[in-house]
Amino acid sequence: MATHLPIEEIREKLASALRAGRRRLVIEAPTGSGKSTQVPQMLLEGGFLGERGQAVILQPRRIAARMLAKRVAEERGVTLGKEVGYTIRLDDQTSAETRIRFVTEGVLVRQMISRPRLEGVQAVICDEFHERHLYGDLTLGRILDLQESARPDLILIVMSATLETEKLAERIGAEVLRSEGRMFPVEVEYLKQREDLSGSGCAEVAAREAERLIRAGKGDVLVFLPGGYEIGRARRDLEGRLGRSEAVVLPLHGEMSPKDQDAALQKYDRPKVVVATNVAETSLTLDGVKAVVDCGMARMAKYDPRRGLETLLVERISHAAAAQRAGRAGRTAPGICVRLETAMDWSKRPKVEEPEIRRLDLAEVALVLAAAGAGRLRDFRWVDRPEEGSVVRAERLLADLGATKGVGGDLTETGKKMAGxxxxxxxxxxxxxxxxxxxxxxxxxxxxxxxxxxxxxxxxxxxxxxxxxxxxxxxxxxxxxxxxxxxxxxxxxxxxxxxxxxxxxxxxxxxxxxxxxxxxxxxxxxxxxxxxxxxxxxxxxxxxxxxxxxxxxxxxxxxxxxxxxxxxxxxxxxxxxxxxxxxxxxxxxxxxxxxxxxxxxxxxxxxxxxxxxxxxxxFPADFSESRGLVFEESGRRVLQVEARKFRDLILEERKRDVEAGPETAQVLAQAVLDKKCVWPGWSAEADRLVERLEVVRGWSAGEEWPEWNQEAQRPVLQRQCQGCLTWRQANERSAVGAMQDWLGRKRIQRMGELAPDRVEIAGGKSLKIEYGKGREPRVSGKIQDFYGWEKTPRIGDGQVELTLEILGPNRRPLQVTKDLGSFWRETYPKLKAELARKYPKHEWR
Incomplete structure (x- = not known):
């Protein structure tokens, strides 16, 4: 039954591809082209469903599945529920005669639990795939596997108005068919300045703009708002702004009765304003709409870590979704779209929606996969693979609920019931x-x-x-x-x-x-x-x-x-x-x-x-009893604890004193490494020893020097804490001594040669050498300390010159240099007279 819709241009291409044995197709067609209603009929009329085979069309929303089925039944002149029907959660309008069946995405996946071969289904059409719903991705993977095993005859068609078709087609090995469609130009307006859209503000601004468009004679107006609350506010506002003779105001969202939903799609003798959620973005036909008011937000399913459940949160939509909304105004004539934000705010939106697999809890999907015998989450054939953290969280939850035999295990009898x-x-x-x-x-x-x-x-x-x-x-x-x-x-x-x-x-x-x-x-x-x-x-x-x-x-x-x-x-x-x-x-x-x-x-x-x-x-198997040593942070001491646990939660514990030994030293050491307390007996000298160790590791490539990491720190701490039960006891011991024991006498001696702690000066005195990460070794001293030195001393087997910070009597720097000889020849003569005048009691050579 040919129509005048734009999608008709691919009718012959579709038939040719299927006759040539192609069983995977991607159809790209813009909003309003008629793909959702016509492609299933093309399959039926072309004989591609066989004598009794069924085409199942996946829709992301219940309202779309129901209304599309109603529309196709009307076009074919049949009773809804006979040749054409729909199945959504808690509502099945199909029969043994049904050849075209619209379903919501989760329905088909759950059907495959009891009928894994999809007997009686000849074609599966994934509509509006660009929205990247989790169950759409799941269905795609299941159908691909089924085609390559038990059902090579099964037809798979993926359809969308906005989709990276080439990328997807390459991934699944599909041929691409395109319909250019007939879109009229849509003028886009933005707010001149940012307005408060929180609370009822969104509904109020949307109602104001819709009133303006009606009074300007722009035709029927479609207003997009996040949910039923905002829709109710905007509707009451509009009914107060516009008289009944000026326009009829109608809501449209998924929680309304079918009768009320149908009313929004009817034609009236005066302009209408349809105030809708994102159910009106795609698939539904709203004749006469020439103006759109878009709040730029929608309620989207996201994982709520507070409850460990999915919940609906108001989020900003992407450019792709906004383009779909604007396209509603250009189906039959040039139109206008008013976006309730500034052009600058619009530019900051994401280009496309984040796939649900990246933002939803995967526990339900993991359960459905296991019940369908389709394996584990991480092994499934995803278009975009889920993050490992999400997979682990889902498998852990199913185990805790008793749905699986351990994490990632087989389903229990309880798990099989839960899947239903x-x-x-x-x-x-x-x-x-x-x-x-x-x-x-x-x-x-x-x-x-x-x-x-x-x-x-x-x-x-x-x-x-x-x-x-x-x-x-x-x-x-x-x-x-x-x-x-x-x-x-x-x-x-x-x-x-x-x-x-x-x-x-x-x-x-x-x-x-x-x-x-x-x-x-x-x-x-x-x-x-x-x-x-x-x-x-x-x-x-x-x-x-x-x-x-x-x-x-x-x-x-x-x-x-x-x-x-x-x-x-x-x-x-x-x-x-x-x-x-x-x-x-x-x-x-x-x-x-x-x-x-x-x-x-x-x-x-x-x-x-x-x-x-x-x-x-x-949960009898989740109880356990344990005995072990723990570090008590309040008293900073090691105690023996006997605990009764549910999983890893301690329900009851008894603490007792314990004698010191190797195990207590290990517990004290671990407490330091876990930052439950500071390192006992630590000092500035210990800091310098660590700095010197890092320096010699970089200078002596041919020698083996240990790295000061947690693996090295553990034995040092255990040595220092040997025989101790409390942090206070360990604090009485020097960390430097334990570190030196760990390094050994030969390395300490060699470190003194390469990176000495101090450098000697006249009169039997010495100056401390400062080492630090990312800077050169430095000696700081008064100018008199350097008398007798003609050139800059070297360390590191003579390969590294020290940086000298030469101070005046007031301890302020006079010069920072590596060339002491140049300082004596050129700089010192100029400074000497002035310094001698200011500090006559000091020695000036």
Whole structure:
């Protein structure tokens, strides 16, 4: 079914390539060319899907998958869900008749867990690949491997409007097809001066510019804002600025109902302003838009180290994404794009988006790969390889959650169950525990709250009207306070007035409730029972522990909120926490705050009290007992410690005195090397010895001199600390003596020849030679000290001249020279008379 869309120009090229046996293609086509809707139909109409084969088109967003399927079904005159359908998380509109299926990126990867050969699928199309979503990269790698093994007949097409096509095509061995498209020119305007876009400022400035464009008769306007909150503010502002007869104002974002989303795409008898998130950047068709207002920001998924989860943060978009947005104004006629920043600020943006594999937590992907039998993260066929630190962190977390048999090991039965949940592994582990304990409703609520934006303002509500009902008598978990707040917001239908007075973000509560309900639907689809009555606090706290056992902390004392965490870290429970008198806690949020002194303060948030007995029941293999020597920093002494540990976190320890011996010397030495205390018995003489050693190492290439590194320092320290139990005892001994013993008599003698500590002068006196890194040896003395010297003395077997700093009686430099003879002949005669007049009591030769 040929159309008049620009993508039609590649129809014959596509068919020729496929008939020639090409199974990997890259299609580059600009925004509005029709590639998302037409390429799947070209495959079907050309017979390339066989009699019953299916084309699966990956979309980065649910709204795009649904709307594109609806559009293609309308074009083909079929019922949605029959020949054309879509599958997104918690919504499947397909049947046995479906030949063209739009899916979100994670759906196909999870499908490959149960159907690794993708039976019934004849073509996979990765759309909008330039956005470099993690699951898009993962799908590409899986399909490449599948083509080269069990499915050489499988067609792979990668499509994008902005992509380094040649580079990608070379990497995957694909042929490139291009459609030039028909883009009209778009005039770009910038703000003349920087404006405050924080808080509601972004929405206010966007509404002002959209009003200006409507009144100027620029046609329909598309406004890009980061999220639902900003969209709501801008919409209310615009409705106040524009009368209903002037324009219709419509929101568009992924959390809206399908009916409300469809309304934004309809045609009206008057101009419309569509206020949207980045869902409107690509794929969706918004006819009539000739003007774009771009705030230059979007909510992007990033790894949040505080919770060990992914979260959505507002970030600046790249030039490539901004070009996509501007292109929306030039699809049918010349248009205009207003960017809410100055031209200078625009120039500082990144050129392209950073791939998600570089900014997201990889634990979920590692779990999916293992469940699909696709190997480990580091062995996978990535377009861009993940950083090793991210891989290690993901594998460590899966092991801690009990999903794998050790770090990087095979999946456990628990891990296989976790892979079936469409959430982060932490939350999946929580929900599995909840299913076993019969507390899914409460656990789903906590999982939803943890995966979204903060529900409560910091300390807000405690002094508000009736806000004490959130905190009243609660001392077991901060998340229980959040659950109360969520229930309150639901009763008030998320109205911003009552919610605001309680310190609750109504929008965040609405999002959390929707996620909770979706999780409960998944639970029911898995055959799990949802409890009718509220679950006990103990059960819910066990669920939290299951998902965040690596965030376990032990209170150090009852008088403060200080804690000890795994990895030897120290931290403090946040002052707003309701959990204050429990010895063991688990934190769903750990935040590191940099201080002005360069140190990092670790704060524990969303804290829940837990019991050691629960740890033993859930993670019995992670307990251990140890006995060893430690350096106690407060007393600067060596003690014997018997410890009971959960992983590397000490739960209980007993300290005893110990007798001195070789092992105690090793512990003291290591404490110095770890900078827990300064080197005992160190002196300026020790500094000079080190300087002289470095000098002779550089001067005597033919001789073997040891390097003064940690490997050398360890035996010196151990020698000095032999027989000591405390730093004070070791401090009574000379570091120089231990260093000289280490060097040996012959080397000390040779060092004295090459780089002596002092040089003799008249009258049996001597001057100290100063050695320093990066500078020449120097002697500093009064002019009378050098009487009797006719030329500059040499050291280093006569190869190195000393630098002489000649001082006057007032100890101020008169001359710095290596040529003492020249000084006596030329400079000294000129100085002598003046110096003798000023200092008559000194000797002047």
């Amino acid at each position: 949940w469409p959430v982060h592994p932490r939350l999946a582990r929580m929900l599995i525990e909840a299913g076993a304990l019969g507390c899914l409703r409460g656990a789903a609520g906590m999982a939803a709250l943890l995966s979204g934006r903060p529900l409560l303002q910091r300390m807000a509500g405690r002094k508000g009207e009736g806000a004490e009902i959130l905190w009243e008598a609660e001392e077991e978990s901060d998340l229980f306070v959040w659950l109360r707040a969520l229930r309150f917001a639901e009763r008030e239908k998320f109205h911003p007035g009552p919610c605001g007075r309680m310190g609750i973000h109504g929008g965040s509560a609405r999002e959390a409730a929707a996620v909770r309900d979706r999780l409960l639907s998944v639970s029911q689809a898995m055959g799990l029972t949802i409890e009718e009555s509220p679950a006990s606090g103990e059960k819910l706290r066990r669920c939290i522990l299951a998902g965040f056992s690596d965030h376990l902390a032990r209170r150090l004392d009852g008088g403060t909120l200080r804690c000890r965490l795994s990895g030897g870290r120290g931290g403090s429970i946040g002052r707003e926490s309701v959990v204050r008198d429990r010895s063991l806690v688990v934190a769903a949020e750990i935040k590191e705050i940099g201080r002005t002194d360069g140190e990092v303060e670790v704060m524990l948030g969303l804290v829940s009290a837990v019991e050691e007995d629960w740890l033993r029941e859930m």
